[in-house]
Amino acid sequence: MNWKKGLVFSGILFLFSAPLISGPAVTPEARAADQTRGVHIMMGPMGGSLYPVGALMADMLAKNFDNLRSNVSPGGAITNITACNDNKAQLGHTTSEMVLAAWEGKTPFTKEHKKVRGMFKIMEMGLQCVIAADSPVKTFAEIRDKKYPLKLAVNPKGNVSELLAREILGQYGITYEKIKEWGGRVSFASHADMGSLYRDRHVEAMVLYTSLPAPVFVESDLVRPLQLIPLEERLLEYLKKSYGLEKKTVSKSLYKGMKEDTPLVAGGILIIGNSDLPEDMVYKMMKVFFEPGNLNRITGMNSQIKEYLTSVDQAAKGTPIPFHPGAERFYKEIGAIK
Secondary structure (H helix, E strand, C coil), rough: CCCCCCCCCCCCHHHHHHHCCCCCCHHHHHHHHHHHHHEEEEEECCCCCCHHHHHHHHHHHHHHHHHHEEEEECCHHHHHHHHHHHCCCCEEEEEHHHHHHHHHHHCCCCCCCCCCEEEEEEEEEEEEEEECCCCCCCCCCHHHHHCCCCEEECCCCCCHHHHHHHHHCCCCCCCCHHHHCCEEEEEEEEHHHHHHHHCCCCCEEEEEEEECHHHHHHHHHHHCCCCCCCCCCCHHHHHHHHHHHHHEEEECCCCCCCCEEEEEEEEEEEEEEEECCCHHHHHHHHHHHHHHHHHHHHCCCCHHHHCCCHHHHHHCCCCCCCCCCCCCCCCHHHHCCC
């Protein structure tokens, strides 16, 4: 996956050293947990940007806990939640909107997943609906009212981006079938293929839940200027209530085809854990991950993580389910949450 260059990461030692070096000693219970428990971490696919982060976390745990068995395996945003809920994995990555859907038992989940808990947020993503700057329509309401024959590209069905695209269209009474009835088309494509379709003028609109800015949109914008479709306030509120996505206004400088700052919703990549992990053990995990040297190693794995994860306050933001008690204790001690 291609990521935009991260900002220079500075001030970490100042931000973290004093509160992280001090603090209560690890209890005997946590030391016993070191010796009797294994920690299985499920991250993204091998070759992706998140799998190496999981491998690094496993290495940190092995070096800081006595006789702890830790390992990492590939997974996905949805499967990792179920694995953590069922205690087949103790830690994993997912996305903010998927973990909320799992907690509440909403699509694509068939039951409530109440055994997962929040740990920390490592990266931010934005739900971006873009359309060619020279398109005669600029909003979803116009597309609906004019029955416009939109040529749209979304990710393959089952992907989080595609699910959210359907949700947004549905709020305007628009379906893929109606788009086709109006003379338009819907293409299900990967990020790279989506960009090719757009640049070759086979589609004029795209929806992705990805980094800000999205590399594929930046590349496409150079050839064929594009702009974000603004999300109305009621839609922003719906996406916050239903998926835990937060309103964010992005600058018109995000893509060169944009004429004004535009509201959208943002979520992120989260690390979650199983609720049965002992509080003292998770508290110590958090101290290990956020020790200045270790944090530098984590953020050094990915430019977007480096740009986002600049403080404990950032780590504590954007988790729509309850924190694990060990993580909550850590955040309160640091002053990141009350």
